[in-house]
Amino acid sequence: MEKLSRFVPLLGQISTYDRAKFSSDLIAATVVTIMLIPQSLAYAMLAGLPAELGLYASIFPLLAYALFGSCKTLAVGPVAIASLMTASALGKVTALGIIGYVEGAMLLALLSGIFLLLLGVFRLGFISNFLSHPVVVGFITASGLVIALSQFKHILGIKAEGHNFVEIVYSTISNLTQFNTYTLIIGVCSVLFLFWARQGSAKLLERFGISKSLAFSLSKAAPVVGVAVTTLVVSQFGLDKQGVAIVGTIPTGMPSLVLPSFSWAAVEALFVPAVLISIIGYVESVSVGRTLSAKKRERIDGNQELIALGAANIASGMSGAFPVTGGFARSVVNYDAGAETQFAAIFTAVGISLAALFLTPLLHYLPIAMLAATIIVAVLSLVDFSIFKRAWDFSKSDFAAVSITVFLTLLMGVEIGVASGIIASILLLLHHTSKPHIAEVGLLPNSEHFRNILHFDVECHPSVLSLRVDESLLFSNVSYLEEYISDLITKRPDAKAVILDCAAINTIDLSAVEMLEALNHRLSHQNIALHLSEVKVPVQRLLKRSGLLEELTGEMHLSQYDAYQSLVKHYE
């Protein structure tokens, strides 16, 4: 049982589940359900899919995450960025006629789920380290802008197209004159209301004597108020006949579990987008999960999260829906509304099911402009321009990586944006790790300590070169070390021995060992012996295994001081 509950964390909750937790979870689930209904519809629209699929994506995936997830309060479902990436991927693939739009969305969720699941099972969560945090923030900011802008057409009631910022701006502006007055009024009012509601509604409720935390939760229901009011206005005044676009008939019912039909060509075409959506989704979800868990001094397990998000996406794909992940806003609401366990997510799934079964006929006259307003207000909170300033102040290379990501996301679309973000991150890492800190050191007079010859007045011997490397030796930095030593040797014609102080080398890889072998060999041609000092035990073990120690022209010394003293004596 204990073993099983490691894989299915929910099981660990059952024995201690009581009435108090039940009622807390139920309240949180009610608030999240109310918040999730308009969001689900809106994100389905953003993904270019029928509205009901948004609801479907908020039923079985929640159950799947509840079973396997290690964060008790994470709220999973459709989110803005993944929906935009879905639309972008499907736009290209369906244009080729390889697969239909809805089947494509299902397949994308399924592939993403399988990829996440495999990463989790093989404990490969570290590959999310591909992305540096500033690059992620830059990508999300740029995507948020693209998403917000893409919704302007719905606020204006015009037609506009485009896959990147420039195209959308151009298309929106050139069709601007065809705006629909009623749509514009509804859209602008909705945006203003939702913006006000984020801060103002809670304050208003507090003034009516409602407690601060309840007011916060209730304020999250503002979009539902907006939905109700705008739907009523449209249906009462027959505005749909005046050109106001409405959601229309949403089929009632529950999703049925099926496998999407697909061809291998479709799998090939959607594989890379699925991987990108997975990585971005995981990075975001895990950062939310970690923040919430830490508040309760609980821990989350990265690999378990991969499994749970994988299961959620597989469930989404099989429900006929599209990629999902842990959402920031709704998880915070879930937590603040008092959710105690993953049962809150199960209750939310029940709530959304009821909506799918009974509520959809009421949403017939819901204006698209209201959904667009929901999206705009939601994504603008993702936009964070301060990342530019922070990166600029911090380092020019971080700034370059962020700028490239933002620029390419805006100009070339999300896929190229995130792919170049990953490449920029890796280049940054290689750049950072490719120059290990190396110092030529000398003996501090009247001590056994060695210090950088550039900063201290130290004792050196012309025949003995002392070097200290301040990083682990890996293939990414060995060529720098190799070049550094080769250069130094050309400047020290009297050198007869090099001592490498290895105190800071925690690990070493095979490339580094082979470099040391080559270095040892080359130095021996120049009649220079290579000595090592202060080698840590695990590194010693690796060096022994590789056979380097047998070939070493010099020796391995316990301390740099011992090595220096004995060599100075030897060459005097």
Add this chain to the structure above:
Amino acid sequence: MEKLSRFVPLLGQISTYDRAKFSSDLIAATVVTIMLIPQSLAYAMLAGLPAELGLYASIFPLLAYALFGSCKTLAVGPVAIASLMTASALGKVTALGIIGYVEGAMLLALLSGIFLLLLGVFRLGFISNFLSHPVVVGFITASGLVIALSQFKHILGIKAEGHNFVEIVYSTISNLTQFNTYTLIIGVCSVLFLFWARQGSAKLLERFGISKSLAFSLSKAAPVVGVAVTTLVVSQFGLDKQGVAIVGTIPTGMPSLVLPSFSWAAVEALFVPAVLISIIGYVESVSVGRTLSAKKRERIDGNQELIALGAANIASGMSGAFPVTGGFARSVVNYDAGAETQFAAIFTAVGISLAALFLTPLLHYLPIAMLAATIIVAVLSLVDFSIFKRAWDFSKSDFAAVSITVFLTLLMGVEIGVASGIIASILLLLHHTSKPHIAEVGLLPNSEHFRNILHFDVECHPSVLSLRVDESLLFSNVSYLEEYISDLITKRPDAKAVILDCAAINTIDLSAVEMLEALNHRLSHQNIALHLSEVKVPVQRLLKRSGLLEELTGEMHLSQYDAYQSLVKHYE
């Protein structure tokens, strides 16, 4: 002049050039020319190109490298791996009808040259760190096998096709019965002769009283002896009429400098192969160059090498030829035959020009089987199976990376092979760097030193957690640190302060700073203060710039001992 000679290292040689150096260079150039003629023809054949292009690739590119290269004895020209990669890239692209075969080869060289040149100009040589050394050795071994096997058909005088090991084996075996007896005899004798010549010929010459080093150089002329003998045999006995494939008429003349005609579609299709060829070529060339330069206590400059190899490839593309790089065997021969400066390469280019102008009619009856034998004997020296054992002994992850590379190169071809090698290398790096060594430390009694609580009997305080991180903090490892601390906190319910000993942190990136900010924030929710100690000056500067120090709930302490003492006093 001095500034110019930094960009054109050859200029630095002219003022000190004398008769002694001239004669040394001339002797070396003669030996290398004799060695290079059959190799050039053979590698052109391997690349699927007319034989004369091999000679063309050995004229202007040598001049270009001689002008810009920083290694005095590197011999540039067509090499086996780059030729195989050229054939593989062109096979795919020309099948699509985007570009002709010869134009494609020229464009490939040109693109590769431009890419290398840009890397050099922008000093981006560190991106060759993408490849771990064992992965490179694995890739070369697998490519060597593919190349050797692909030449068996020429030894047998049969037709066979295929782009990977399995296809070639299958095709060779199924056509085995159609072998040509004369071809087989010439081919097998040539292979045996060349194998013997590698070791035996020098010994034989020494027995005739020739000095060891001269014998070594002369033994490199063995392929030319083989070429002469087999050509004579074929022409004398009219074996070409018996089905022995011959080189045929090679046009005489010098290459003219032209730009290849191309379309953007061709550039798009050949860009990735050009990048892969460039990286592999650079990595190999620079390792040869570094070895040779070190023997004379000279240094080579990675970025200057990129510029020189870039210029060489541009020259090759404009000569109507294909990608070139520094070759291992011929550079060693050049060095051992006494080359002193880059003038040796210029003399070699003159030698090859004379061959292109006057020698080619003599090569009409040269049997293809002889060229195939040259290739087989050359590439089998690249094959190094010991890498499997070394990697296995060293670490299982290195072994996995090597195996994947070898396996995919054999099965899927060189491009997928080298691409997966790069990915495997990066995954290895991320894996290595994603788990920084972190230790919970305690105070060693009667000292000011802190040691790992797992290995030493040390003093700890329940409210004060002391942690030491042994690596620089970068985005690739911060999430591990974050998780580590979060986990530890859940196990230490009484913790009120965390002190991070930063003595080993040499650098920090923006992701790491943001992680520390988030950690600081989260810990403050749990009423735990975050303290830092022993922060190095450059890291302090970065932390100050980021604003973290203002938000820090704890303080920055000079030493871990000070921090621990004052906090223990505070919480007592």
